Amino acid sequence: MNDVRDLAVIRRAVASDLDAVNDMHARCSAETRRARYHGQRDRIRRGEWTALCDPPFGFSALVTVERRTVGLVNVIGTDPAALWEAGLLIEDAWQGRGLGTRAAAYLVWEARAAGACGIEALVEADNARGKRVFTRLGAEWSREEPGTLTARVRFSVPAAVSSGPAPSRPPMGACR
Template sequence: MDDVRDLAVIRRAVASDLDAVNDMHARCSAETRRARYHGQRDRIRAVEWAALHDPRYGFSALVTVQNHTVGLVNVIGAGPETLWEAGLLIEDSWQGRGLGTRAAAYLVWEARASGACGIEALVESDNARGKRVFSRLGAEWFREEPGVLTARIRFSVPAAVGSDRSPSRPPMGACR
């Protein structure tokens, strides 16, 4: 059989994807959803979805295999030259196949291209898969509250967004 990563497609989410996203949430175990949301959640409400895929606030992307939604990544940004908050959810039966790492790499690439100077993700300290995904992408780890780690990946602001600043160094005061 082909490597599932070769069959997977990652694409920007649109308003009409909400039902597919919520169907995927229903197929995820309570443990997987807790690891993503740090609490019990079984769906995304329409008002939340409107913000999660609105390009003014960041973006969401779906991971699909043969047009079947198996994952969701999103990042919420406060604007260029700031750290953006990232999230990742892969359906249980598709975990352990490299889709989470591929989706997180896409998230990093898109956030960098959108002008963020880095991303942060909250990962529960017992979430081995989440820690592995962000470690593979070079995250620095910080413990900011009991049982929860912050994965931080910093990158330079693109020249087009950073105006006359060097693209290899974020502006002073950014990415605190």
Template sequence: MARRITGLVSVGAAALVALERGGEWMMASRTSPGVSCRGVSRRSADVKVARRSPLARLQQADFPASATLDLPSVRMATRTDRITLTRPAVADDYEAVNEMHAKCSLESRYARYGAARRSLSHREWATLCDRALGLTLVTVPADNPSRVVALTHLMRTSELHVRELAVLVEDSWQGEGLGPALVSYVVGLARTVAPGCRVISASTGRSNARMLSILRGLDAAVKYTAGATAEARIRVGDGIRR
């Protein structure tokens, strides 16, 4: 039976319970702000394979391969009743992901990466798909699973127990609540399949009021840097100060 999640903060655990029962996770049409979660961070896609330090290898258990491989496809209904499926990314998604990048506006791509890049390299995509380094999700229309319309990352950082969140939503799918729902879903995953993750970090432009509203709705502590960037941290476990 379908379950409607009505608030951003309550999405994580409730959504996973609904999934376990074979339910559908649907976006709220009124309580979730109509925002495009376009650019959370520019760093996670720039991670180099060479960064795989002994510390990173030691922390592999934070994202057990069995847990991320077994994640079900999550059904999400947009405010205009377009149905999407979100699942773990695989190497074969590379071309579809870059096709999505080509469809994104310069503004969306710059908000995500801090640069006007049109694609990811093979090496970058292999890094993002490496379960030892984090979790990458692709979102596709239910009626066109070969097309990627959103990309979500929860990647390892140099800080122990801290993961970095980043989201890119194709322009034609923005403004329908997809970005906020993806952020909430990933925060829920951080609390369940990634027990070693205690803090989620995210970076966005300090003028991106919509994105900052989403993060604050998830109890993020936001700090403004000397430049044009706002840094947010969401606590998802005990024992780590924000």
């Protein structure tokens, strides 16, 4: 059988994807959603989704396997040349297969190409998978509040994905 990373498609999210995204949220465990949102959340509301699909700076993208939405990544900024806030959610059944690392690499490369100077993400201290994904991207870590870490990936230094084959799209540009 093919490596699931070879079957995955990562594409920009659009407004009509909301139902598929909320179906994926319903398939995620409460623990997985808590790790992503740092609280209870079972779906994304239409107004929030509209903002995620068309932010002033950044984007949201879906991870799909055989047309089924199994992941969501987004990166949102308030300034085009600043650190942009990143988020990543992979459905439980698809975790541990390299999709999170592949999606995070996509997020980094697209944010870099759009002119961001880096990304940052809040990661709960007990979220081993989240920490592993951002560590593979070369994140610098700091503790901002009890139980929460901040991962920062700055683009002035090339981001490197350290395990598995890299996505076919190469890193682009450097921080302005």
